[in-house]
Amino acid sequence: MESQNLKITRTSMASEENCLLCRVTYSIFSTYSPMPHAMALNVETGEFFPFDQLRSYSTGREMVEALGTAWACQCSRGWFHQQFVLRDSQGKVLSDTHYTVRFSDNRLARGTTDTEGRTRRFRTNDARQIVIYLGHKDA
Incomplete structure (x- = not known):
């Protein structure tokens, strides 16, 4: 299996208010190339949605919500x-x-x-x- 390096840049850190889950999720998915036929899964609802929709979100908080993993988010106190x-x-x-x-x-x-x-x-x-x-x- 080929190893991959995770590259986190200052622009991928939306805000220090975001928890580690939100920051890492954003740093991973925001850097993907367009994939018009790929689908992502919301694990909470079991529904699929276009992967490019996930890439379009501007924060990790929006991404973890779309993926159905917001229950693990530590920055959701104001939600x-x-x-x-x-x-x-x-x-x-x-x-x-x-x-x-x-x-x-x-x-x-x-x-x-x-x-x-x-x-x-x-x-x-x-x-x-x-x-x-x-x-x-x-x-």
Whole structure:
């Protein structure tokens, strides 16, 4: 196996406020060449997205969020981290129900509520509007 050197430059360090995970993630993925047919995986949702979309983010925090590894981020103290309970009009929890979340930047996240009607946690770095659809909504 060929060894590779990780080259970290001052321009790849977005901010000293970012934790090591965010800085290393940014230093790795921001230097890749364009790969128009490659896909990246969000490990939290299991969904694939275009790798070049990952490369387009300007901070490591955005990259770890897109990759679904933000739970390990140490600089997320100021992030919003919300979970929702879905209920019908009579107040009964909607367990094992498919849902789709659309964020204000048009990203989609899909999931299934747990037995108590809870969604997974959604993390954003500021207050944002999200819309939750029951069932799976196509882009």
